[in-house]
């Protein structure tokens with residue numbers, strides 16, 4: 001790992017020497033390059049956890065840059081080929097774009113059965129649904145808990161779908177494990193390090209949502225927690241970040257897709273439901289996500305969004321989901337990828 005230290009123009013020799021001395025004291029090898037008015041110091045042997053502010057505050061220093069990234073296992077430098085996460089036979093990160101769909105929360109047997117059957121018929125391969133919901137208000141519906149997990153798994157198994165469901169605290173991992181094929185870490189928990197470390201000890205795929213105020217680097221550092229704890233099966237999910245914009249619930253940062261793919265080998269999917277917050281914006285942004293190169297989509301779908309217990313306004317009606325699927329299928333083909341064909345001839 002290395003770091004570049006740029007000295008202010010016109011600093012005197014004693015200040016340069018003082019900085020070199022400090023760098024040596026930290027144990028770094030220093031390579032000096034002095035021009036007419038600028039001196040640049042290259043420091044080699046810097047540990048990823050080194051706080052570069054220790055150098056920024058020194059007299060005469062203009063700027064300090066880290067040359068290498070603070071993460072290792074998630075980086076392209078560590079693994080150059082793309083990772084394909086195997087979710088019990090369903091690939092995430094391969095040529096086929098993985099569609100995860102379902103309600104925000106599991107509400108009843110009828111609701112999850114109907115949704116599972118429909119999304120599977122349209123080419124989805126994973127069924128989403130929360131049984132433990134991280135709600136902004138303690139008075140909002142918190143999920144059905146284990147009863148919801150049972151309904152979710154039954155509906156998924158019946159339709160050959162994989163289950164993706166959220167874990168909101170480490171104490172729930174053992175309970176949720178038998179029902180889930182993918183553990184979802186929600187945006188609000190992206191930096192819940194206790195949760196990251198515990199899920200890192202499992203070998204089940206983890207879907208790591210981007211925190212609503214997290215930089216891409218912070219998000220990748222959270223993925224690093226999972227991988228450094230031993231779990232290589234990490235899927236990233238861009239779900240929108242909070243900005244000054246109010247016409248959407250969040251601002252879906254689709255540029256995160258190529259940025260992440262340039263820096264990391266991990267698959268990345270896009271969630272335009274939470275990313276926009278309104279159902280009329282979901283399909284356009286799903287199309288855009290696929291066009292941007294996402295490895296999958298997470299879409300909220302409900303048999304009757306008007307009575308949904310959470311996130312109804314951003315949940316698609318069944319016919320809207322069918323249309324989304326046929327549109328993203330065309331876009332996938334245009335960029336040399338695919339979306340699974342519907343199983344029913346009716347659409």
Ligand code: PEP
Pocket residue numbers: 104130134185186187188209239274
């Ligand atoms: C969800 O997937 O329903 C959810 C709560 O998402 P997020 O963590 O992205 O808000």
Ligand code: MN
Pocket residue numbers: 104105274300310311
């Ligand atoms: Mn939701």
